[in-house]
Every structure is written in structure tokens, then in C-alpha cells.
Amino acid sequence: MADRSGTPLVEMRDVSVSFGGIKAVDHVTIDLHPGEVVGLLGHNGAGKSTLIKCLSGAYKMDAGEIYIDGKLVDIQNPRDARAHNIETIYQTLALADNLDAASNLFLGRELITPAGLVDDARMEAETRKIMARLNPNFKKFNAPVKALSGGQRQSVAIARAVYFNARILVMDEPTAALGPQETQMVAELIEQLKAQGIGIFLIEHDVHSVMNLCDRASVMKNGQLVGTVDVDKVTDEDILSMIILGKRPEVAAS
Amino acid sequence: MADASASGTSIGRKNIFKTLEFDTRLLGMVGAFVLVCIVFNVLTEGRFLTPRNIFNLTIQTVSVAIMATGMVFIIVTRHIDLSVGALLATCSAIMAMTQTQFLPSLGIDYGSPLMAPVAIVVGLLAGGLIGAFHGWLVGYLTIPAFIVTLGGFLVWRNVAWYLTSGQTIGPLDDTFQKLGGIGGTLGTTASWVIGALAVAAACYGILQARRARIAHEFPVKPVWAEATLMALAAALILGFVATLNAYSVPTRVLAREFEARGEVMPQGFTQGYGIPFSVLILIAVAVVMTVVARRTRLGRYIFATGGNPDAAELSGINTRLLTVKVFAMMGVLCALAGMVASARLSFHSNDIGTLDELRVIAAAVIGGTALAGGIGTIYGAILGALIMQSLQSGMAMVGVDAPFQNIVVGAVLVLAVLIDIIYRKKTGDV
Numbered sequence: 139m140a141d142r143s144g145t146p147l148v149e150m151r152d153v154s155v156s157f158g159g160i161k162a163v164d165h166v167t168i169d170l171h172p173g174e175v176v177g178l179l180g181h182n183g184a185g186k187s188t189l190i191k192c193l194s195g196a197y198k199m200d201a202g203e204i205y206i207d208g209k210l211v212d213i214q215n216p217r218d219a220r221a222h223n224i225e226t227i228y229q230t231l232a233l234a235d236n237l238d239a240a241s242n243l244f245l246g247r248e249l250i251t252p253a254g255l256v257d258d259a260r261m262e263a264e265t266r267k268i269m270a271r272l273n274p275n276f277k278k279f280n281a282p283v284k285a286l287s288g289g290q291r292q293s294v295a296i297a298r299a300v301y302f303n304a305r306i307l308v309m310d311e312p313t314a315a316l317g318p319q320e321t322q323m324v325a326e327l328i329e330q331l332k333a334q335g336i337g338i339f340l341i342e343h344d345v346h347s348v349m350n351l352c353d354r355a356s357v358m359k360n361g362q363l364v365g366t367v368d369v370d371k372v373t374d375e376d377i378l379s380m381i382i383l384g385k386r387p388e389v390a391a392s
Numbered sequence: 393m394a395d396a397s398a399s400g401t402s403i404g405r406k407n408i409f410k411t412l413e414f415d416t417r418l419l420g421m422v423g424a425f426v427l428v429c430i431v432f433n434v435l436t437e438g439r440f441l442t443p444r445n446i447f448n449l450t451i452q453t454v455s456v457a458i459m460a461t462g463m464v465f466i467i468v469t470r471h472i473d474l475s476v477g478a479l480l481a482t483c484s485a486i487m488a489m490t491q492t493q494f495l496p497s498l499g500i501d502y503g504s505p506l507m508a509p510v511a512i513v514v515g516l517l518a519g520g521l522i523g524a525f526h527g528w529l530v531g532y533l534t535i536p537a538f539i540v541t542l543g544g545f546l547v548w549r550n551v552a553w554y555l556t557s558g559q560t561i562g563p564l565d566d567t568f569q570k571l572g573g574i575g576g577t578l579g580t581t582a583s584w585v586i587g588a589l590a591v592a593a594a595c596y597g598i599l600q601a602r603r604a605r606i607a608h609e610f611p612v613k614p615v616w617a618e619a620t621l622m623a624l625a626a627a628l629i630l631g632f633v634a635t636l637n638a639y640s641v642p643t644r645v646l647a648r649e650f651e652a653r654g655e656v657m658p659q660g661f662t663q664g665y666g667i668p669f670s671v672l673i674l675i676a677v678a679v680v681m682t683v684v685a686r687r688t689r690l691g692r693y694i695f696a697t698g699g700n701p702d703a704a705e706l707s708g709i710n711t712r713l714l715t716v717k718v719f720a721m722m723g724v725l726c727a728l729a730g731m732v733a734s735a736r737l738s739f740h741s742n743d744i745g746t747l748d749e750l751r752v753i754a755a756a757v758i759g760g761t762a763l764a765g766g767i768g769t770i771y772g773a774i775l776g777a778l779i780m781q782s783l784q785s786g787m788a789m790v791g792v793d794a795p796f797q798n799i800v801v802g803a804v805l806v807l808a809v810l811i812d813i814i815y816r817k818k819t820g821d822v
Contacts, residue, residue, distance in 0.1 A: 217708040220708050228706065232700070234697075234699035234703050235766070241692060242696075242703075245704070245707040250689070255687040258687075259610070263610075
């Protein structure tokens with residue numbers, strides 16, 4: 139159980155985003171503490187991905203504030219987010235299909251030689267090191283990632299977030315395209331990262347894995363926050379009724 | 393039995409290519425090029441593969457090949473540039489006007505050593521700025537590149553016309569003219585030196601790559617494979633130099649040169665042309681562009697953006713600025729190509745570079761650049777330009793009528809892309 143007495147690692151306060159008159163996110167406030175996993179749940183179109191993309195710099199908020207370690211920050215683009223050690227693993231696997239694993243892992247942050255050229259050999263060596271830790275079965279280092287399976291691609295995406303010492307990790311349905319064994323791998327990884335004090339926002343559809351992996355769950359419906367609950371104090375049914383009916387359970391409001 | 397042995401050898405051959413880590417697509421293109429050469433050599437009764445014709449082929453290819461290297465980056469980032477021929481004309485006009493009007497009006501007259509360098513710098517700057525402007529329209533104002541450069545095609549063709557009032561501008565500066573081709577060559581000795589340096593550089597590159605892999609304990613090719621690669625590179629480079637050196641300056645030209653110096657030409661004196669300066673420029677462009685593509689962040693971002701623009705953007709790459717850079721490079725290369733083209737003609741003509749946009753795009757595409765983006769090589773584009781030029785001049789030598797020449801070139805372009813599609817489907821290659 140994460141310690142939630144200190145300053146939150148991330149606080150998104152009163153965030154609103156609209157697309158052409160439709161409020162995709164409507165005055166939502168969520169927070170995240172170090173070493174904590176917060177699940178974001180809701181139907182498709184509930185606004186979870188939109189909300190979280192404001193944190194990773196892919197979208198701009200219309201209103202609201204983001205605080206990191208209690209300090210107001212301005213995130214305009216993905217570069218700003220990276221500068222605050224926010225790493226995102228997208229549902230759509232933001233990989234360049236035509237490049238190999240090492241090029242993707244280091245994309246935007248290449249290692250360079252003293253002469254200013256890209257140091258492919260060193261990047262491949264680093265990639266081999268981190269993949270040996272995350273996914274020892276990974277062997278295709280010289281193939282474009284197009285040639286990889288869903289799980290292998292996902293491990294490249296995760297390796298990218300882990301390698302650069304993320305403090306805040308956003309995972310948008312990280313197991314959606316994976317088989318059972320690979321899903322297990324991701325679950326173990328989340329435990330590992332949590333133990334290192336990393337805060338994780340986990341967007342998930344599957345209530346069961348939220349109950350297993352998360353400390354708290356924030357449920358959204360029609361762009362609004364239904365509520366945030368401690369998963370220990372509620373049942374699967376409570377969360378489901380929050381998702382489906384938008385009804386806040388009487389008990390464990392946190 | 394026959395079947396078994398046939399498949400046996402084909403597997404063996406595949407393994408050899410695999411061990412050498414040859415790009416099969418490159419082999420295909422080289423094969424096509426060799427085939428074109430042999431067919432025309434037979435049809436022309438041996439006149440196609442003479443040092444003289446090979447020399448001419450190389451200098452005719454330079455201008456389009458220089459632009460094709462830039463077009464690779466444009467197409468890899470999922471854009472297109474239809475304005476390169478027109479932009480070449482504008483840059484060429486600016487360089488010609490600088491030499492005949494602007495500089496003389498500043499008191500720098502014909503024959504001044506400042507003439508050529510100033511004209512070239514002005515031309516390259518103009519090309520770079522116009523290209524960057526195209527890139528800004530495409531990247532920041534999000535107008536499709538097709539439209540921007542279709543407009544540019546009309547605009548720059550006629551800016552060139554306006555600048556020169558449609559007249560032929562010349563003669564150009566003597567030093568400037570040397571960059572065009574036959575008027576400026578290295579001579580045999582210097583060509584051999586350059587060839588030797590190139591061989592040394594190629595071998596050093598192969599060794600260095602091997603050392604880096606060993607240092608990180610990656611698998612490496614067997615020593616014999618590396619040695620074969622080095623020998624092949626050396627043979628190709630030295631063979632090319634030998635061919636260009638074997639093309640001798642006609643005796644009449646030599647005699648005139650001696651006369652001009654007030655000397656008498658010794659009996660039996662001969663002199664080879666060697667590598668033309670324009671070909672050296674192309675080689676330099678090819679090396680620089682290949683390094684940019686493979687070993688710089690800029691190149692990595694160009695290919696990443698082509699492969700998945702969203703991923704590139706989410707990885708923190710400024711794809712808008714990248715578009716400006718790519719188009720600016722294309723503009724500079726157009727100016728460079730304009731310099732070579734007008735220097736070769738020794739004047740600027742109003743129709744210079746007409747239809748070059750299509751030749752350049754065709755060269756890049758025949759060279760394996762995928763219009764869907766993300767894939768393409770610099771050497772492929774240059775080879776593509778060489779294949780196109782060989783076809784064109786080969787047919788001219790055989791005496792094929794002009795309309796048929798263009799019909800064949802057009803058909804070959806479509807066929808090349810079809811073969812590429814089939815190849816990719818078969819191999820599942822990207």
C-alpha cells in the first residue's frame with residue numbers, strides 16, 4: 139500500500155478538454171502518489187485517454203492545472219512531458235515500424251558518439267541489456283519492429299519507459315494486444331516499478347486486473363469523474379456499477 | 393535429380409549472399425543496370441560500353457542524381473516535390489544573372505576569381521531559402537506538399553523566366569563552367585589518388601564497423617566475407633577510375649592547348665580525362681546524404697517520421713521543423729544540380745531542368761524509395777538515376793524515335809514499381 143500522506147507526485151486539477159463543443163473531459167481532478175498505481179476506468183469515450191494525453195503532452199487542456207511534486211507545471215508537448223520524467227506507453231504502440239528495436243527505444247533521445255553521430259552499436263548493446271531483464275526471449279534486435287509480435291512490440295514500448303528512469307508512468311491498456319503469458323509479464327513489471335517508487339496511471343477496461351494491480355481506481359463516465367475509490371474497500375460489483383451506472387458506492391470514498 | 397541439384401545451388405547462392413549481408417534489392421537493381429548495359433552494348437555493336445560513352449553517361453546523370461538523393465528524404469517523410477525542375481531553373485537563373493549582371497554592376501568583372509564562388513553561394517542560399525519556404529508551408533501551415541510544390545512548379549519556372557526575360561544567359565564564368573563535366577576533370581594521376589583514397593576509406597569503414605560489433609560482442613560476418621566485400625569495393629572503385637582515365641582527350645584539343653601555350657605537342661602524346669569535378673560533387677553529396685540518413689539524429693527522425701508520424705511526434709520529435717529541414721535540403725540540392733547543369737551547357741537556358749521533377753521522382757522510386765514513406769536509400773536513388781539515363785541515351789544511340797524513348801521510360805517506371813511490390817509481397821520485406 140502506497141503512502142499517501144505526502145505531496146502527490148502528480149495532481150491534475152479541474153481539467154477540461156473539449157472537441158468542437160463536445161466536452162471530452164469535464165472538470166476532472168485526479169492525483170497519484172509515489173509507488174502507487176491508480177487505475178482509470180470507464181467506457182470507451184468516457185474521456186480516460188483524453189485526460190491522460192494532457193499529462194503526456196499529446197493534447198492541450200482547455201482549462202485546469204497540472205502539479206508535479208506540488209509545483210505547477212506547463213506541459214505543451216511530449217518533449218515537456220519527458221522533461222518531467224513522464225513516460226507514456228500508448229495503446230496504439232507508438233513505434234516506428236520501419237526501424238529496429240534499438241532505434242525505437244532511443245527515438246528522440248539517441249546516444250551519440252563524440253563526433254555527434256548516432257551510436258548504433260552502443261544503443262543496440264543497451265537495448266540488449268534492458269531486454270535481457272524485461273523479456274529474455276527477445277532476440278530480433280536487427281529486424282524492423284514490424285516483424286515483431288504484439289508482445290515483443292509491447293516490451294519495446296515498455297523498455298523505452300523503463301530505460302529512461304520514468305518517475306511517472308502512463309500505461310494505456312498495456313495488455314490489450316497480449317497473450318496470457320505476456321500479460322503476466324507486464325503485471326510483474328508493474329509490481330517491480332511500483333516497488334521502485336514510480337507512480338503509474340493505468341488505463342484498463344478489465345475490472346479484474348484493476349482489482350489485482352491497482353491501489354486506487356478513478357472511474358469516468360461521459361467526461362466526468364464518477365469517483366475515486368480504494369480498491370481494497372470495494373468489490374468488483376461496486377466498480378462495475380460506477381462504470382455502468384455512474385453511481386458512487388456509499389462506503390469507501392477516498 | 394535436375395530439380396534437386398538446381399534447388400541445391402540456389403540455396404547455396406542464397407547463403408553466400410546472406411553471409412555477405414548483401415541487400416537483395418540492391419543486387420536486383422545492379423542486375424537490371426548490368427542487363428540494360430549489356431543489351432545496349434550488343435545493339436550498338438560495342439559502342440555503349442566504351443570509356444567515352446560511360447564518361448558521358450556519368451556526367452549526364454549527375455544533375456538528376458544529386459536531386460534524387462534529396463527526393464529520397466522528401467518521399468521517405470511521405471511528401472512529394474514536383475517543383476525541383478523549376479527550382480533548378482530559378483537557381484540556375486540566379487547564378488547566371490549573378491555572373492553576368494549583378495557582380496559586373498558591382499565592379500567585379502568577367503574572369504575575376506570571386507565570380508564563381510560568389511555566384512555559387514548566392515545560388516545555394518536561394519535554393520535553401522525557397523526550399524525552406526516550401527517546407528514551412530507544408531509543415532507549419534499544413535498545406536499538402538503536392539499542392540505547395542505544384543504551385544511552386546509554376547511559380548519558380550516563371551520566376552526564372554522573369555529574371556532572365558526568357559533569354560539564354562551566358563557565357564558563364566570559366567571556373568564555374570569547369571563544374572559541369574568534360575570541361576573540368578581531375579586528370580589521370582589525381583583520379584588514381586582519389587580512387588586509392590576511396591578504396592582505403594571503404595576498407596577502413598568495413599573494419600571499423602566490424603570492430604564496433606566485436607567490442608559489443610555482437611555476431612560478426614566471417615573474415616572471408618569481409619575480405620570479399622573489401623575486394624569488391626576496391627574492384628568497383630578502381631574499375632570506375634580506370635574507365636574514366638581511359639577516355640583520352642582528343643588529339644586536336646590537346647594540340648590546340650599546346651599551341652595556346654606556344655609549345656609543340658610531342659609525338660604520340662595522350663592524356664586521359666579522369667574523374668570529372670561534377671562526378672566528385674555527386675560522390676560528395678552521396679556520402680554526406682548517406683551519413684545523414686544512417687548516422688545522424690536528423691536522418692533517424694526522417695525515417696521515423698516516415699514510418700509512423702504519430703510515433704515520431706509522441707517521441708518528442710518536432711516533425712514540423714523536420715519538414716522545413718528536409719525541404720530546405722532539397723532546395724540546396726536543386727541549386728547544386730542547377731549549378732552542374734548550367735555549367736555543363738556553359739550557359740543558362742530558359743528551358744533548363746524541364747521535366748526533371750519527373751526524372752528525379754522516377755529515379756528515387758526505381759531506386760526503391762516507397763511512396764508510402766519510411767523506406768529508401770541514397771545509393772538506390774543514384775542507381776535509379778543511372779538506369780534511367782542509360783535507358784534514355786542507349787535508345788538514342790540505337791536510333792529509337794524520341795516518342796518511343798519516352799514511352800519506354802514511362803513503361804519502365806511503372807514496371808519497376810510493380811516488380812518492387814511483388815518482391816515485397818514475396819519476401820514479406822518492409
